Amino acid sequence: MATLWFWLxxxxxxxxxxxxxxxxxxxxxxxxxxxxxxxxxxxxGALGPFWDGNEVWLLAGGGSLFLAFPRVLGAGxxxxxxxxxxxxxxLALRGISxxxxxxxxxxxxxxxxxAAFCLASxxxxxxxxxxxxxxxxxxxxxxxxxxxxxxxxxxxxSNPLGLLDxxxxxxxxxxxxxxxxxGSLFLAxxxxGAVHARSAAIAPKxxxxxxxxxxxxxxxxxRVNPALFPTLPGRPLAVTATLIVAAGVVLLVLxxxxxxxxxxFLGSGAFLLGLLAAAAASVFPVMLRSSLDxxxxxxxxxxxxxxxxxxxxxxWWFVGMPLAIAYLVLLxxxxxxxxxxxxxxxxx
Amino acid sequence: xxxxxxxxxxQFAFTAMFHYIFPQLTMGLALVxxxxxxxxxxxxxxxxxxxxxxxxxxxxxxFAVGVVTGIPLEFQxxxxxxxxxxxxxxxxxxxxxxxxxxxxxLESSFLALLVWGEKKLGPxxxxxxxxxxxxxxxxxxxxxxxxxxxxxxxxxxxxAADGTLQLASFRxxxxxxxxxxxxxxxxxxxxxxxxxxxxxxxxxxxxxxxHPEQARLNLxxxxxxxxxxxxxxxxxxxxxxxxxxxxxxxxxLAAMEGRFESGPRAEINLIGQPNVRERRLDNPVKVxxxxxxxxxxxxxxxxxxxxxxxxxxxxxNIELLYYAFHxxxxxxxxxxxxxxxxxxxxxxGRLEGSTALRWALMLAFPFPYIANTAGWLTAELGRQPWLxxxxxxxxxxxxxxxxxxxxxxxLIGFCGLYFxxxxxxxxxxxREVAHGPVPSHPAGxxxxx
Numbered sequence: 001m002a003t004l005w006f007w008l009x010x011x012x013x014x015x016x017x018x019x020x021x022x023x024x025x026x027x028x029x030x031x032x033x034x035x036x037x038x039x040x041x042x043x044x045g046a047l048g049p050f051w052d053g054n055e056v057w058l059l060a061g062g063g064s065l066f067l068a069f070p071r072v073l074g075a076g077x078x079x080x081x082x083x084x085x086x087x088x089x090x091l092a093l094r095g096i097s098x099x100x101x102x103x104x105x106x107x108x109x110x111x112x113x114x115a116a117f118c119l120a121s122x123x124x125x126x127x128x129x130x131x132x133x134x135x136x137x138x139x140x141x142x143x144x145x146x147x148x149x150x151x152x153x154x155x156x157x158s159n160p161l162g163l164l165d166x167x168x169x170x171x172x173x174x175x176x177x178x179x180x181x182x183g184s185l186f187l188a189x190x191x192x193g194a195v196h197a198r199s200a201a202i203a204p205k206x207x208x209x210x211x212x213x214x215x216x217x218x219x220x221x222x223r224v225n226p227a228l229f230p231t232l233p234g235r236p237l238a239v240t241a242t243l244i245v246a247a248g249v250v251l252l253v254l255x256x257x258x259x260x261x262x263x264x265f266l267g268s269g270a271f272l273l274g275l276l277a278a279a280a281a282s283v284f285p286v287m288l289r290s291s292l293d294x295x296x297x298x299x300x301x302x303x304x305x306x307x308x309x310x311x312x313x314x315x316w317w318f319v320g321m322p323l324a325i326a327y328l329v330l331l332x333x334x335x336x337x338x339x340x341x342x343x344x345x346x347x348x
Numbered sequence: 349x350x351x352x353x354x355x356x357x358x359q360f361a362f363t364a365m366f367h368y369i370f371p372q373l374t375m376g377l378a379l380v381x382x383x384x385x386x387x388x389x390x391x392x393x394x395x396x397x398x399x400x401x402x403x404x405x406x407x408x409x410x411f412a413v414g415v416v417t418g419i420p421l422e423f424q425x426x427x428x429x430x431x432x433x434x435x436x437x438x439x440x441x442x443x444x445x446x447x448x449x450x451x452x453x454l455e456s457s458f459l460a461l462l463v464w465g466e467k468k469l470g471p472x473x474x475x476x477x478x479x480x481x482x483x484x485x486x487x488x489x490x491x492x493x494x495x496x497x498x499x500x501x502x503x504x505x506x507x508a509a510d511g512t513l514q515l516a517s518f519r520x521x522x523x524x525x526x527x528x529x530x531x532x533x534x535x536x537x538x539x540x541x542x543x544x545x546x547x548x549x550x551x552x553x554x555x556x557x558x559h560p561e562q563a564r565l566n567l568x569x570x571x572x573x574x575x576x577x578x579x580x581x582x583x584x585x586x587x588x589x590x591x592x593x594x595x596x597x598x599x600x601l602a603a604m605e606g607r608f609e610s611g612p613r614a615e616i617n618l619i620g621q622p623n624v625r626e627r628r629l630d631n632p633v634k635v636x637x638x639x640x641x642x643x644x645x646x647x648x649x650x651x652x653x654x655x656x657x658x659x660x661x662x663x664x665n666i667e668l669l670y671y672a673f674h675x676x677x678x679x680x681x682x683x684x685x686x687x688x689x690x691x692x693x694x695x696x697g698r699l700e701g702s703t704a705l706r707w708a709l710m711l712a713f714p715f716p717y718i719a720n721t722a723g724w725l726t727a728e729l730g731r732q733p734w735l736x737x738x739x740x741x742x743x744x745x746x747x748x749x750x751x752x753x754x755x756x757x758x759l760i761g762f763c764g765l766y767f768x769x770x771x772x773x774x775x776x777x778x779r780e781v782a783h784g785p786v787p788s789h790p791a792g793x794x795x796x797x
Binding site: 049069077078087305334346 | 408409412413415416417419420422423425426427428429430431433434435436437438439440441442444445446447448449450452453454455456457458459460461464465467468506508512514515516518747748749750751754757758761765769772776779
C-alpha cells in the first residue's frame with residue numbers, strides 16, 4: 001500500500017511539473033515572445049483558462065503527500081523553511097500578475113505585471129529544480145527525522161550543506177530551460193501570428209540548450225550520489241521510465257523538424273514525465289535521503305500512514321482522479337483551436 | 349522574542365484571517381450569482397443578467413486573491429507545524445487531499461469560463477458554469493470545516509503504536525456532527541457577507557443616483573438575502589453550534605462567557621470585562637438564566653464555571669476569547685436588526701426614500717467581515733490549549749527545527765505582502781463598484797450612464 005501511494009504521489013508531482021510547467025515556461029518567455037499588448041494578451045489568453053487548474057496538481061499532490069507520508073512532508077517543508085516561503089510568495093505574485101493585469105488599461109500597470117509574471121515564472125522553476133536536486137543529493141536528516149538547511153553555505157555540495165549549491169542550482173537551471181522549452185512548444189502549438197513565429201523560432205534553440213546541459217546534469221548527479229545510477233538497470237520501472245524519456249526525445253525532435261508543435265509538446269511532456277519517473281524509480285523507497293547516515297533516510301515504508309488510512313484514501317483518490325481528468329478534457333475541448341486575442345475587457 | 353511558538357501561531361492566525369476575507373465573499377457571492385443567473389434565464393431577467401455579470405467580475409478578482417492567500421496555509425502545515433502534520437496527517441490528509449481533488453479541480457476548471465466565457469458559452473451554459481463554481485466553492489468549504497471540526501471534536505480516529513492518530517472510520521470522520529453544524533453556520537455567515545456587500549453596492553449607487561435599476565435590484569436582493577441569512581446564522585445554526593460547545597467543550601463555554609463560578613440558572617453576560625487574575629467578571633450587565641437555556645434548553649440547568657477545571661485546561665487567552673465571542677454575537681444581533689429594518693422598508697417600497705437607511709446599509713458591509721473573523725477567533729481560541737481537542741496540545745505541534753527568527757521573518761514578510769495585496773484588491777474592487785454594472789443590452793433602461 002505504501003508503495004502504491006509512493007507512486008500516486010509521484011504521479012501527482014509529475015503531473016504538476018508537466019501541466020504547470022508549460023505555463024511557467026511560457027511565463028518565463030513571455031517578454032521575449034510577445035512584444036505588444038495584443039501579443040501579451042494572446043499569451044495570457046492561452047494560459048489563463050488553465051493556470052489555476054494546473055496549480056491544483058501541486059495542492060492535490062501536497063494533499064496526497066500529507067495523507068500518505070506526513071512525516072516526509074513535515075520534515076521536508078520545515079527543513080526547507082525559507083525556500084518554501086520564497087515559493088509561496090512567488091506563486092502569489094505570479095497568480096495575481098496574471099489575474100490583475102487585464103483589469104486596468106494603463107501601460108505602466110500592464111508593463112509592471114508583465115515583468116512580475118515573467119520574473120516569478122522564471123525564479124520558481126529554478127527553486128523547484130533546486131528542491132529536486134536536494135532530494136537527489138540528500139539532506140542532513142538526523143535520527144529524529146528532521147533537518148534544517150540554510151539557503152546556501154559555500155556552494156560545495158558537501159557538508160556543511162546549503163539549499164543552493166553548484167549542483168542544486170545546476171538542476172534548477174536545467175529545470176528552467178526544460179520548462180521554457182515546454183512552454184515555447186505550448187505557445188507555438190496554441191497561438192498564431194507573431195507569438196507563434198517567435199515561439200517556434202526559439203524552441204529549437206532551447207531544445208539544443210537542454211540537450212547540452214542534460215549529460216552534464218546526469219554526470220553531476222552521479223558525482224553527488226554515486227549509488228543512484230548503478231541501481232538503474234536492475235529496476236524495471238526505471239528502465240521503463242528511461243524508455244519514456246527516449247520516446248519523448250524522438251517525438252520532440254520529429255515534431256520540431258516537421259513543425260508539428262503539438263507533437264513536440266507531447267514529446268517534451270513525455271520527456272519531463274519520464275525523467276521524473278526515472279528519478280522516483282531510482283530512489284524508491286527513499287523519499288528524503290539523509291546525507292548523514294543512510295539508515296536515517298525517510299522512506300515510503302518508515303513514513304507512511306496506517307494501512308487502513310491509506311486504503312480508505314485509495315477510495316476517494318480513484319473517484320477524484322477521473323473527475324479531474326474529465327474536467328481537463330472538457331476544458332481543452334472548449335478551448336480547442338488557436339487562441340484568439342480577446343476584446344478589451346473580455347479576457348486576460 | 350525567543351518563543352517560536354508565538355510566531356508560528358501568529359503567522360497562521362494572521363494568514364488565515366487575511367485569507368478568509370476573500371472566501372467568505374466568494375462562497376456567499378457564488379450562491380447569489382447562481383440565483384441571479386437562474387432568474388435571468390426567465391423573461392424580464394436582463395437586469396439580473398447585468399447584475400450577475402457585475403458580481404462575477406468582483407468574484408473573479410476576489411477569487412484570485414483567495415487562491416494565492418490560501419496556498420500559504422496549506423504550506424504552513426508542513427513548514428511551521430510539522431510535528432502536527434506528522435501526528436494527524438493520516439487523518440486530516442484525507443480532507444485536505446479531497447479538497448484539492450473534488451473542489452479545487454472543479455473550481456479552477458470553470459473559473460475562467462465563468463469570468464470570461466459568457467459570450468462563448470451562451471446564457472444557459474454560463475449559468476451552469478456558475479453552478480459549478482458554487483458547488484466547488486461550497487465543497488471546498490466543507491472539507492476545510494471538516495478538517496477544523498476534527499481538531500475541535502476528534503472522532504473516527506485510533507491512536508497508532510507510534511502515537512500518531514490514524515483513521516478508524518471514514519464515515520464518522522467526514523460526517524462529524526461538529527462539522528455539519530459548523531459548516532451550516534459558516535456557510536450561512538458567508539452568505540451574510542455577500543448580502544451586505546450586495547446591499548452596500550446598491551445603496552452606494554442609489555445614493556449617488558447611478559444605475560437606478562441596478563441600485564434597486566441590488567438593494568432588494570441584498571436586504572432580503574441579508575435578513576434571511578443573518579437570522580439563520582443566529583438560529584438555528586449558531587444555536588446548535590453553541591450547544592455543541594456546551595456539551596463537548598464546557599471549559600470553552602465558561603471562558604467565552606467569562607464565567608468562573610458554577611451554578612444553575614446561569615446568566616448571560618451582555619457586556620463586562622473578564623478579570624482572569626481575580627477570577628471574576630468586572631462590571632457585567634447580565635440577564636439571568638439565559639445561558640442555561642441557550643446551552644442546555646432549560647432555564648434551571650447547571651453551567652460549569654472555569655473554577656471547576658484545572659487551569660492547564662483553560663483556553664490560553666480568555667480575555668480575547670471572551671471579547672471575540674461577544675463581538676460576534678453583538679454584531680450578529682445588530683445585523684439582524686439592520687436587515688430587518690431594510691427588508692421592511694423595501695417591502696413597503698420606502699427603502700430608497702430613506703437616506704439614513706441607505707447610508708447605514710452602505711457603511712455596514714464591514715460588520716459581517718468582523719463578525720466572521722471574530723467567530724473564527726472564538727472557535728480557534730476556544731480550542732486552546734489544544735491543537736486536537738483533548739489529544740494534542742498546540743505547544744507540541746510546531747516545527748522544532750525552525751528558529752524563532754525565521755518564523756518572525758516570514759511573518760513580517762506576510763504582513764508586507766498582504767498589505768500590498770489588500771491595497772490592490774481594494775483598488776480593483778473599488779474601480780468596479782465606481783464603474784458599476786455594464787448592461788449587455790445597450791438600448792435597455794440601465795444604459796443611462
